[in-house]
Amino acid sequence: MPAVRTRPRVGVVKLTSCDGCQLTLLDLEDELLAIAERFDIVDFPEATSVRSDGPYDVLFVEGSISAPEHVERLRELRARTTKLVAIGACATAGGIQALRNWANVADWSSSVYPEPGLLSVLDRVTPVSDHVTVDAELRGCPISAQQLREFLGAALTGRRPQFPDEAVCLECKRRGLACVLVAGDQPCLGPITRTGCGAICPAMGRGCYGCFGPRETPNVPALLERFHEAGLEPDEAARKLAGFNAWAEPLRPFIPATGGERPAEGHDARN
Amino acid sequence: MHGTDGILAPGAADERLFSVAELTRVEGEGSLHLRVRDGQVVEARLRIFEAPRYFERLVVGRTPDEVLDIVARICGICPIAYQLTAVHAFESLFGVEVHPSVRALRRLLYCGEWIESHALHVYLLHAPDFLGLPSAIELARLDRAVVERGLRLKKIGNDILTIVGGRAIHPVSLKVGGLWRAPRRDELAGLRADLDEALDLAQQTVRLVTTFDTPTFEARRLLVSLKHPTEYPMNDGRIVSTDGLDLAQADWQQAFREEQVEGTSALHARTHAGEAYLLGPSARIALAGDQLHPLARQALDASGQEAELATNVFRSILARAVELVHATAEARDILDRYEPPAKPAAAWTPQAGVAAWATEAPRGLLFHRYDVDAEGIVRRAQIVPPTSQNQAAIEADLARFAPSVLALPHDEATRRFEQLIRSYDPCISCAAHFLDLSYEEVGR
Numbered sequence: 001m002p003a004v005r006t007r008p009r010v011g012v013v014k015l016t017s018c019d020g021c022q023l024t025l026l027d028l029e030d031e032l033l034a035i036a037e038r039f040d041i042v043d044f045p046e047a048t049s050v051r052s053d054g055p056y057d058v059l060f061v062e063g064s065i066s067a068p069e070h071v072e073r074l075r076e077l078r079a080r081t082t083k084l085v086a087i088g089a090c091a092t093a094g095g096i097q098a099l100r101n102w103a104n105v106a107d108w109s110s111s112v113y114p115e116p117g118l119l120s121v122l123d124r125v126t127p128v129s130d131h132v133t134v135d136a137e138l139r140g141c142p143i144s145a146q147q148l149r150e151f152l153g154a155a156l157t158g159r160r161p162q163f164p165d166e167a168v169c170l171e172c173k174r175r176g177l178a179c180v181l182v183a184g185d186q187p188c189l190g191p192i193t194r195t196g197c198g199a200i201c202p203a204m205g206r207g208c209y210g211c212f213g214p215r216e217t218p219n220v221p222a223l224l225e226r227f228h229e230a231g232l233e234p235d236e237a238a239r240k241l242a243g244f245n246a247w248a249e250p251l252r253p254f255i256p257a258t259g260g261e262r263p264a265e266g267h268d269a270r271n
Numbered sequence: 272m273h274g275t276d277g278i279l280a281p282g283a284a285d286e287r288l289f290s291v292a293e294l295t296r297v298e299g300e301g302s303l304h305l306r307v308r309d310g311q312v313v314e315a316r317l318r319i320f321e322a323p324r325y326f327e328r329l330v331v332g333r334t335p336d337e338v339l340d341i342v343a344r345i346c347g348i349c350p351i352a353y354q355l356t357a358v359h360a361f362e363s364l365f366g367v368e369v370h371p372s373v374r375a376l377r378r379l380l381y382c383g384e385w386i387e388s389h390a391l392h393v394y395l396l397h398a399p400d401f402l403g404l405p406s407a408i409e410l411a412r413l414d415r416a417v418v419e420r421g422l423r424l425k426k427i428g429n430d431i432l433t434i435v436g437g438r439a440i441h442p443v444s445l446k447v448g449g450l451w452r453a454p455r456r457d458e459l460a461g462l463r464a465d466l467d468e469a470l471d472l473a474q475q476t477v478r479l480v481t482t483f484d485t486p487t488f489e490a491r492r493l494l495v496s497l498k499h500p501t502e503y504p505m506n507d508g509r510i511v512s513t514d515g516l517d518l519a520q521a522d523w524q525q526a527f528r529e530e531q532v533e534g535t536s537a538l539h540a541r542t543h544a545g546e547a548y549l550l551g552p553s554a555r556i557a558l559a560g561d562q563l564h565p566l567a568r569q570a571l572d573a574s575g576q577e578a579e580l581a582t583n584v585f586r587s588i589l590a591r592a593v594e595l596v597h598a599t600a601e602a603r604d605i606l607d608r609y610e611p612p613a614k615p616a617a618a619w620t621p622q623a624g625v626a627a628w629a630t631e632a633p634r635g636l637l638f639h640r641y642d643v644d645a646e647g648i649v650r651r652a653q654i655v656p657p658t659s660q661n662q663a664a665i666e667a668d669l670a671r672f673a674p675s676v677l678a679l680p681h682d683e684a685t686r687r688f689e690q691l692i693r694s695y696d697p698c699i700s701c702a703a704h705f706l707d708l709s710y711e712e713v714g715r
């Protein structure tokens with residue numbers, strides 16, 4: 001590496017995902033050009049045809065690991081990176097596609113594929129941290145612009161970024177929102193979900209569906225019991241967890257055996 | 272490793288390979304692979320190598336409202352397209368009448384998405400091609416104001432989504448029957464002045480892209496879009512084509528089919544006769560240009576390039592710019608007429624049957640079809656994104672375009688191929704996820 005380098009070298013790459021988290025970087029419209037001046041964006045294929053294999057001071061990785069080639073690619077990237085940052089629910093918890101971990105992927109493939117042999121996928125969809133050391137994680141489906149600003153600002157000044165491990169409930173209190181669970185008996189994952197979104201769902205009068213994933217010590221059984229009191233059958237209550245962070249460790253044990261899927265009566269749900 | 276390579280295949284003395292291992296300034300992961308032997312194109316492939324995400328399987332066993340949140344995640348750039356197509360499909364099956372103000376708000380959401388998506392593509396992804404630059408970051412070094420204009424437009428589109436949808440990416444306000452919450456008039460008031468500004472920026476965008484030189488290219492493709500008697504096609508209309516097709520939007524399968532093609536991870540769609548076709552802004556303007564907002568129509572007329580839109584895909588940047596004028600002008604009109612609905616959502620009861628609908632995503636016609644049981648649970652799904660429908664036409668156009676650039680230096684020719692692909696604004700993240708299903712084949 002060169003001895004003198006003033007601007008951090010940044011890369012943005014993706015694995016299995018929707019592009020929404022890296023798009024969040026391009027959605028920092030007011031700051032994007034300033035960011036491009038203060039950071040040296042050396043590899044970001046969605047935004048520039050200038051390419052680099054690194055090294056990277058900061059590498060943002062979007063997406064989950066779902067194909068064999070991802071594992072090797074990730075290891076190579078890690079070797080060329082000082083600070084590897086997993087961004088979004090796919091990279092930090094497997095994302096929505098990790099719900100296939102409750103099914104047999106071969107069944108899914110052979111039942112719906114004309115030629116399943118052409119398919120190269122791993123049995124399980126996993127987060128980045130299952131494969132390489134991750135230096136920081138930005139949660140969310142998608143990550144929030146505020147988080148990204150905080151991370152980039154901290155990276156420039158060398159301080160630790162602040163991502164409080166608070167429940168969405170605190171954000172509701174700050175916003176003065178009526179509790180949709182207490183007042184409306186609507187299932188809401190707010191009590192076990194980390195803040196970051198700004199409590200946008202409760203602000204719309206709907207329960208939180210957990211985009212930012214579980215807090216560090218969520219009391220999942222108590223919340224499921226509360227959903228049950230609100231009228232949900234146990235499986236339906238647990239199915240509320242079967243979303244974008246279902247494979248996150250604190251939620252995983254509570255997911256129904258069929259994942260998010262309500263089995264069809266009378267015939268095999270896997271077609 | 273990322274650049275281009277020209278190799279001679281062993282034993283084929285006069286074979287050239289143009290390849291780009293990972294296309295840049297497109298959404299998602301795809302590669303270009305074009306083989307020329309003795310001056311003839313023998314293979315032209317836009318390969319999609321994103322791993323499948325099984326969305327059509329992921330929505331099985333889910334409620335309609337769960338489906339709306341799941342299908343948003345197909346694409347970070349056009350989540351509203353997926354959510355709106357699905358919500359319309361379910362509402363048409365369940366016989367739900369949504370309040371006219373709710374319908375207007377949903378159209379406003381779509382305007383916001385068209386603005387953010389088109390501004391992203393025109394300024395950040397596509398414009399650098401016409402200026403010989405690798406990125407908008409480099410463009411900003413030469414002309415910061417032009418990039419700032421694009422970013423401002425994009426931000427105003429995102430602001431619409433944030434105010435009406437809760438956030439720009441994966442909005443949370445749509446539900447079957449209407450919306451979780453309808454904004455008050457004062458919450459939308461701040462957008463009014465922004466949209467005046469956006470309209471002006473969009474008109475400037477049309478003038479800017481009209482000055483761009485494009486490669487010479489002519490390919491008259493079958494064009495397909497929705498068409499509505501009184502609106503520019505977005506969330507409603509019949510499926511029409513330059514061949515005179517006129518079909519209810521739920522009946523996409525009557526005219527088109529998907530097929531698996533070796534070496535790419537998305538299904539191609541063709542007409543039942545096997546013809547490739549093209550969707551998107553240029554197709555919409557060709558088929559429904561008479562429904563453009565008068566201000567957009569005026570901008571298009573002033574460009575003097577309308578005729579070229581239907582034949583030269585490099586001109587598609589103009590179609591996106593004209594639609595930026597349309598979407599900003601229509602969004603402004605919606606704001607001016609907006610009265611909040613008494614209730615944001617109508618009640619509904621599930622019904623067994625087939626829920627099918629098509630809307631116009633920023634990149635073109637998007638078709639959804641769900642088999643729903645008596646409890647309203649999805650039992651089978653088919654989702655046909657615009658890029659997988661365009662893929663056959665993209666490859667055919669690559670082959671057609673190739674001879675005109677073979678004399679250029681290899682890297683320059685390869686850049687032109689990449690530019691051609693970018694002209695379709697492919698969303699590979701969307702397309703890739705549909706490797707796993709051909710409805711007809713599964714149904715049998």
